Amino acid sequence: MPQAPPPLPLEEIAASSTEGDEQPPFSLFERLHLPFLTWWGSSAEQEFLGKLLHEDIERALLELPEVFRLPAVLCDLQGFHYPEIAEILGVPTGTVRSRLSLGRLLLQKALWEQAKDRGLTPVPDLPAIKPNDEAP
Amino acid sequence: MNEISLINCEEALRRLFDYLDRELDETRCREMEQHLKISRACYSRAEFEKRLKERLAALGSEQAPASFRRRIRQLVADF
Numbered sequence: 001m002p003q004a005p006p007p008l009p010l011e012e013i014a015a016s017s018t019e020g021d022e023q024p025p026f027s028l029f030e031r032l033h034l035p036f037l038t039w040w041g042s043s044a045e046q047e048f049l050g051k052l053l054h055e056d057i058e059r060a061l062l063e064l065p066e067v068f069r070l071p072a073v074l075c076d077l078q079g080f081h082y083p084e085i086a087e088i089l090g091v092p093t094g095t096v097r098s099r100l101s102l103g104r105l106l107l108q109k110a111l112w113e114q115a116k117d118r119g120l121t122p123v124p125d126l127p128a129i130k131p132n133d134e135a136p
Numbered sequence: 137m138n139e140i141s142l143i144n145c146e147e148a149l150r151r152l153f154d155y156l157d158r159e160l161d162e163t164r165c166r167e168m169e170q171h172l173k174i175s176r177a178c179y180s181r182a183e184f185e186k187r188l189k190e191r192l193a194a195l196g197s198e199q200a201p202a203s204f205r206r207r208i209r210q211l212v213a214d215f
Binding site: 028029032045046049052054057058061072073075076077078079081082097100101104108 | 159195
């Protein structure tokens with residue numbers, strides 16, 4: 001009986017999610033711009049970031065899976081360059097780039113969910129952009 | 137100095153994090169900056185990501201646990 005193939009390692013998922021022409025699964029920036037998709041220059045995203053507490057961002061970061069959290073910490077908090085992060089983590093530079101990219105999307109999604117729970121989101125979470133959810 | 141090429145929004149978004157993380161060479165960086173001058177959408181997106189990155193950086197300067205800093209120093213020392 002043939003065995004099921006093993007699950008893909010996280011780095012392969014991360015790499016595949018950033019290659020090709022597919023749109024990223026979530027963008028906090030675009031979510032904040034949802035009501036004004038054709039009107040760029042809104043201050044909605046700046047106001048939103050201003051409302052986020054230090055603790056909100058720290059919690060979102062700490063809740064990231066380690067495979068994404070370490071590159072984010074090394075890059076954004078510690079200021080290391082991609083080749084340095086690659087050497088520290090023992091992975092190719094392209095993998096660092098992929099993990100940073102996906103990690104940032106996950107971080108933004110977590111921030112959005114936290115802000116939604118606290119009633120900080122500037123617009124209601126419209127069912128139209130969540131096709132897997134049933135409309136109320 | 138190399139000639140710079142015009143890039144479109146798709147390419148600019150692809151380069152965005154490399155740009156904000158200062159990973160682009162000089163020519164690609166100038167191409168990015170030229171694009172941000174003419175695309176308001178990309179400029180807004182870049183500003184947003186930059187501010188979020190700054191919020192994260194502030195976290196590192198103020199609240200990174202000492203144990204984490206020690207771990208990082210050790211990792212770097214082991215290069």
